[in-house]
Amino acid sequence: MNTFKALTIIFLSLFIISCGSNSSQKKSDFSIKTNAEKGNISISENLNLSLENKKNHTIDSVLYTLNGKKVNESFSLNNHKLGKYTVEATVYFNNEKQTANTNITILNNEAPxxxxxxxxxxxxxxxxxxxxxxxxxxxxxxxxxxxxxxxxxxxxxxxxxxxxxxxxxxxxxxxxxxxxxxxxxxxxxxxxxxxxxxxxxxxxxxxxxxxxxxxxxxxxxxxxxxxxxxxxxxxxxxxxxxxxxxxxxxxxxxxxxxxxxxxxxxxxxxxxxxxxxxxxxxxxxxxxxxxxxxxxxxxxxxxxxxxxxxxxxxxxxxxxxxxxxxxxxxxxxxxxxxxxxxxxx
The missing domain is CATH 2.130.10.10 (YVTN repeat-like/Quinoprotein amine dehydrogenase)
Structure with missing residues (x-):
C-alpha cells in the first residue's frame, strides 16, 4: 500500500470516528419531578408531575407520557398496572424541543x-x-x-x-x-x-x-x-x-x-x-x-x-x-x- 492510500484511510477513519462522537444527545435543560418516594408510588395514590426548568426558558407547552401514553400532570393510578414505568416530558420552547425522563415503580397498596x-x-x-x-x-x-x-x-x-x-x-x-x-x-x-x-x-x-x-x-x-x-x-x-x-x-x-x-x-x-x-x-x-x-x-x-x-x-x-x-x-x-x-x- 502506498503512502497516499494509507494517509487517506487514516483520514477517513478519523472522520468517521469524529462524526460518531458528535452524535451523542445533548443533555436536557429540564428534569421531571414526581411525588414518587425514591421512585416508588402506591396504586392508590395520584401521580403528580412537574418540570424543573434549569435555565428558566420560556416554555410554550409540555407533553407528558407514561410508557409512551399521554398523561396529565396529575392523575390517579387506580386503574394502572403495577410495575416499572418511564415518564417522559417533551418540552416545547423558543422554537426548540427537548425531552426529559424519569423512572417510577407503581406498587400495590396492600401486603399479600x-x-x-x-x-x-x-x-x-x-x-x-x-x-x-x-x-x-x-x-x-x-x-x-x-x-x-x-x-x-x-x-x-x-x-x-x-x-x-x-x-x-x-x-x-x-x-x-x-x-x-x-x-x-x-x-x-x-x-x-x-x-x-x-x-x-x-x-x-x-x-x-x-x-x-x-x-x-x-x-x-x-x-x-x-x-x-x-x-x-x-x-x-x-x-x-x-x-x-x-x-x-x-x-x-x-x-x-x-x-x-x-x-x-x-x-x-x-x-x-x-x-x-x-x-x-x-x-x-x-x-x-x-x-x-x-x-x-x-x-x-x-x-x-x-x-x-x-x-x-x-x-x-x-x-x-x-x-x-x-x-x-x-x-x-x-x-x-x-x-x-x-x-x-
Whole structure:
C-alpha cells in the first residue's frame, strides 16, 4: 500500500470516528419531578408531575407520557398496572424541543395475605418426571416434563399415576409449561424460543409458534379467552390464542417490590396462581394489574415425598373444576397432592 492510500484511510477513519462522537444527545435543560418516594408510588395514590426548568426558558407547552401514553400532570393510578414505568416530558420552547425522563415503580397498596391449605389426598406420581406443568382437562391430568433428552408430553390417570398417553420431544428441546384451550394443547420449550400446539385427543402436532419479546418459556395458563405465559422474570405475557402473538404483559408486584422467577401458572376462579421457582411457594395474582393478592407456602410438601439425590423443587399446579380442589407436585416427586385452600386465618 502506498503512502497516499494509507494517509487517506487514516483520514477517513478519523472522520468517521469524529462524526460518531458528535452524535451523542445533548443533555436536557429540564428534569421531571414526581411525588414518587425514591421512585416508588402506591396504586392508590395520584401521580403528580412537574418540570424543573434549569435555565428558566420560556416554555410554550409540555407533553407528558407514561410508557409512551399521554398523561396529565396529575392523575390517579387506580386503574394502572403495577410495575416499572418511564415518564417522559417533551418540552416545547423558543422554537426548540427537548425531552426529559424519569423512572417510577407503581406498587400495590396492600401486603399479600397468607393463605393456608389442607391436604385432602395423596396420589402416586412418576418419580422420574421433571415436572414443568400440569393441567386438568375432562377430569384427566396432562403433564409437560423437562430436561434435554427427557422432555415429554403426557396424559395421566391421576388416581393411579398411570401414563395413559406419552410422546417424547426431540432431544434438542427442553419442555416447559402446558395449557389446554379449545381442544388444543399448548406446550412451551425453555430457551429454544418455540412452542408447540397439539390435538388434545391424539397428541398429533398441529403447529408451532415463536415467542415475541419474551426470550424464554416457563409457564402457561388460560382464562378461555387469553393465554398467559411466564418467562422466568416478573412479567406474565398475554397471548392471543389465535395468533399466539404476545399482545401485552403484566408485571408481578407486591406493596414492596417485584416478584421474579414466575414459573408454572394456573388459572383458578379469576386469578393466576403462580409457582415462584425455587421458593416452594405460590403467588395468587390479580391478572388485571399484576398485584400479588396472597401467597401460599407449599414448601412442607417436599418433606412428604421420597427423599432422593435427584429430588428437586415444587413445580406443578392444576385446578380440578369438578372437585374444586388444587393439585400440586414437584420435579421428580413421587406424590401428587390434592389440597384445599384456606383463605381466612
Amino acid at each position: 395475605k397468607v393463605y393456608k391449605y389442607n391436604i385432602i389426598n395423596e396420589y402416586p406420581h412418576d418419580i422420574t418426571s421433571y415436572t414443568q406443568g400440569i393441567e386438568f382437562f375432562n377430569d384427566t391430568i396432562y403433564e409437560s416434563t423437562g430436561q434435554y433428552r427427557e422432555s415429554k408430553l403426557r396424559k395421566l390417570d391421576y388416581k393411579t399415576g398411570e401414563v395413559v398417553k406419552n410422546i417424547n420431544l426431540a432431544d434438542e428441546y427442553f419442555g416447559e409449561g402446558v395449557t389446554i384451550l379449545n381442544n388444543k394443547i399448548y406446550q412451551l420449550t425453555w430457551q429454544e424460543g418455540i412452542g408447540f400446539v397439539y390435538d388434545v385427543n391424539t397428541f398429533d402436532k398441529l403447529s408451532s409458534f415463536k415467542y415475541g419479546n419474551s426470550k424464554e418459556g416457563w409457564g402457561l395458563c388460560n382464562d378461555d379467552n387469553t393465554i398467559y405465559k411466564s418467562d422466568g422474570t416478573e412479567k406474565i405475557w398475554l397471548l392471543n390464542p389465535e395468533t399466539l402473538i404476545e399482545q401485552d404483559y403484566i408485571q408481578v408486584f407486591t406493596n414492596k417490590g417485584k416478584i421474579g422467577r414466575i414459573n408454572e401458572l394456573e388459572w383458578i376462579n379469576g386469578k393466576i396462581y403462580a409457582n415462584i421457582y425455587q421458593r416452594g411457594g405460590v403467588a395468587v395474582i390479580n391478572p388485571k394489574n399484576g398485584a400479588v393478592i396472597a401467597v401460599i407456602d407449599f414448601s412442607p410438601l417436599k418433606k412428604k415425598v421420597t427423599q432422593h439425590e435427584k429430588l428437586d423443587v415444587l413445580n406443578g399446579i392444576a385446578y380440578n373444576p369438578k372437585t374444586k380442589t388444587i393439585f400440586v407436585t414437584g420435579k421428580r416427586w413421587d406424590k401428587l397432592f390434592e389440597v384445599e385452600i384456606i383463605e381466612k386465618q
